[in-house]
Amino acid sequence: MRLTNFFPRLLLASVAVVAGCSANPVTGEKQLALMSESEEVQAGQQAHQEILAQNPPYRDAALQAYVSRVGQMMAAQSPRQNLRYTFTVLDDPGVNAFALPGGYVYITTGLMAYLNSEAELAGVLGHEIGHVSARHNVSQASWSAVGGILASVASDKLGNKELFNTIGELGLTHYSRNQELDADGLGAQFLARAGYDPVYMANVIATLQAYDQFTGGSSDPYRDLFSTHPNNDVRLQQLINQARQYQRGGRDPGHESYLRQTDGLRxxxxxxxxxxxxxxxxxxxxxxxxxxxxxxxxxxxxxxxxxxxxxxxxxxxxxxxxxxxxx
Incomplete structure (x- = not known):
């Protein structure tokens, strides 16, 4: 086995990890970030155009404006006020929400159909804003870049790419679970600061849990091990306990107003x-x-x-x- 290029490439990956570590803007902990904030915004802008080309926004200006208003109210609670947050409802029956680097947040019509209050919508958007606030997307992209270098080394020199990829994916999956819990906690905080009862974050998880049970998603025995989100039962309990730290009265949860907004959703x-x-x-x-x-x-x-x-x-x-x- 020739190892002529093995150690230089391994060293390159190691240097990238060490040099790319920076303080998380929310927790203060070290995390890998191989792009600057301006590069993060640029990457988000490019990916945003690709997302819209593949999956157009839902054609309802009033609903888009409503989601944007709630989203901007939640974004005002984020410590990253230098970003310009953008919120888009995608015409997609899948039950999903996600965020891109730089402040681009999406929610599908499929997920909106299962929510039952403005506070729950705010919880979903707050969770995704939490990912952006903590630069989770940047960290994931950075680890993927390093993983690409290491996977190339493993494939070329160690002859066991499948095993290496499995180990690498498990490592990233575990890291992503931690990110999801961080985003849940941030979402609960943002809800409280916006005046909502943060327990509505737990309501969202209960809805996802009910959806999983009804559709049979929880029947997969490997779901908990390989899922990028924590197990719903554990996650729900963690959210309830966390939300109680921030509970306060204030803003109406907006049950009827939310339902009125989704009346006619296709x-x-x-x-x-x-x-x-x-x-x-x-x-x-x-x-x-x-x-x-x-x-x-x-x-x-x-x-x-x-x-x-x-x-x-x-x-x-x-x-x-x-x-x-x-x-």
Whole structure:
């Protein structure tokens, strides 16, 4: 085995790690960051255009403005006030939200359909702002760059690229779990500072947990080991305990105002059909079973409506309550 270029390239990776370590702007801890803030913003701008080219924004100016308003209110709580934050609703039925370097934050229509208050929306956006605030994206990109050097060395000289990649991915996955928990904590703090009860961060996780259980996502035995997010049960308990440190009264959680904003939200079914989120006011005797009879949802529609309305697994609407259905 020839190792002529092995040690210089390994040294290059080591130097990059040492030289690239800087203080996390939120925690003060050392983390790898191989790009300056201006480079971070430039990278985010370029990636933003690529995202929009692949997945256009949802065509509803009022909804985009609403999400942007809530997002800017949450961004005002971030310690990184020199960034220009941008919030975009993507026309995507997937249940997801994410952020790019430089302050670009996205939420899908699929996730918005499952939220039930402005405070929950603020919690999701606050979590993603937390990633930006702590430069998690920059750190991940930096580790990927170093990993590319090491993977090349392993592939060329050690002859076991698959094993090396698995070890590397596990290391990055563990690091990302820590980042997710940091972002949860920051999101809870941002909620409290904006006047919301930070317990709504826990509500968001409960919604994701219900969605996982309903769709069968938690049945994968390898989910906890390889997921980039912590296990939902553990994460939920951590959030509840963390949120209690910041609890205070103040801003209305905005249940009805949020539901009004999402009334008419269009969601593709994947077979060429499109459904809409519609609001109804329940009457005495209404249950999710009776409401489901007029819904376009298929396969366990009543239980699906419970997930949509934050009442999974056995909740029922009260008479006169505003709830979401699918038409």
């Amino acid at each position: 969601l593709p079914l994947g077979n060429g059909e499109t459904v809409q989120v519609r609001l109804i006011t329940t009457r005495p005797g209404d249950t999710f079973e009776t409401v489901a009879q007029s819904s376009r949802l298929r396969n366990n529609a009543a239980m699906h409506l419970r997930v949509f309305n934050g009442m999974y697994p056995n909740g029922e609407p009260r008479p006169g309550q505003l709830i979401k259905t699918i038409q």
